[in-house]
Amino acid sequence: MPAQRTPAGSARDRILETAFRLFYAHGPRGVGVDTVIAESGVAKATLYKHFPRKDDLVLAYLDRVDQAWFGALRAAARDAGDEPRDQLVGMFDALAGACRRDGYHGCAFINTAAESPAGGAVHARTVEHKTVVRAWVTELARQAGAADPELLARQLTLLLDGGLAGGVLDGDPVIAEAARRSARTLVDAALR
Amino acid sequence: MPAQRTPAGSARDRILETAFRLFYAHGPRGVGVDTVIAESGVAKATLYKHFPRKDDLVLAYLDRVDQAWFGALRAAARDAGDEPRDQLVGMFDALAGACRRDGYHGCAFINTAAESPAGGAVHARTVEHKTVVRAWVTELARQAGAADPELLARQLTLLLDGGLAGGVLDGDPVIAEAARRSARTLVDAALR
DNA sequence: GAGATGGTAGACGGAGCTGTCTGTAGAATC
DNA sequence: GATTCTACAGACAGCTCCGTCTACCATCTC
16 A cells, blocks of 8 residues: 555544543543544544544444453453463452552443443444453363353353442442452362 | 322322333433423423432432342342341342343443442442442341351352343343352352 | 645534423312 | 412423534645
């Protein structure tokens, strides 16, 4: 290609960065397009060129969250060592990290799903995220030698969801610690 | 008082019943006051007489959910027998019941908290609900003889939250079953 | 120079939102 | 009969929201 794609993508990036911050803090429905425009210092036409519908921006926001959160989850698992059974517990360090982060406001997917019509693309994307994460945990559980990897994955993602979702009420890091201990108990019981 | 309070409270009840249904399905922010008025067959002035602000209606909605959910939780625990350790597991039958219910849409408190400004009365009410429930579970854990009732209660309410909150994405009753099994494992481990 | 590209600035329409207000009507109470 | 209470019906103001549109500008390429 002769002309390189976007010179810097600076406008698009500013929009996404601003949307990420505002959508996470107040929920997509709680933030008007005009606010995103004002805070990102971009023209309205520019925003609508990159994201023809507000939902397109919401989807891009969810993709960004997915990258960040799923990435943190895998990194935490990796940091726990080579043993899958340790990784299943270690991934909960990502939850602890999230709880401690300033402006922590729970699970972006559950929060967004709660306000999205059931049939729409936005809701579907939130479900897709949870499915992908659970599949990854299931594979880890299989590698660890769990008799019923599906069940163990369900149990652990349930804990993750509970810890994350509850963050919208109370971001106490003690929650993450309780979740981690539960994970240890459940993993030990499943691999006995 | 000579004049009995409300002759039947029928208008107020219709408003509350309608708000309960619509708020739970779409979130308070997703339902306009006009819609509540139209669907409950009530005059606008009547609604604003009973609930001067929309937030007052939201608070009444949360109270209603609290009664229903906390009631179901205690009933499920009671049905599990007299032993506190069985009650700690049995309360998860309430989660299974919720999952199977038509129009199940996750945890009303988490969903509402996600869209409510952090400092407000609505957000505070959601936190209060979770606190009350956890206190009740803590007392149950203490009666069961847990070494660390606070921790066990955290762990179990985490499971409850995860199961409930995840319902906005996927109301599969298999979730409730996984939560129940986790609860059994955690309770057994804590009371060993 | 002509045109394409990507950006800024902001008006505008049509819709929906909350909350107020005026006016009417039935029923109970004094 | 007069008053009070409760409810119905609906117009209205003021705001926000989404998305479209016109106009202008800078840069780069042909």
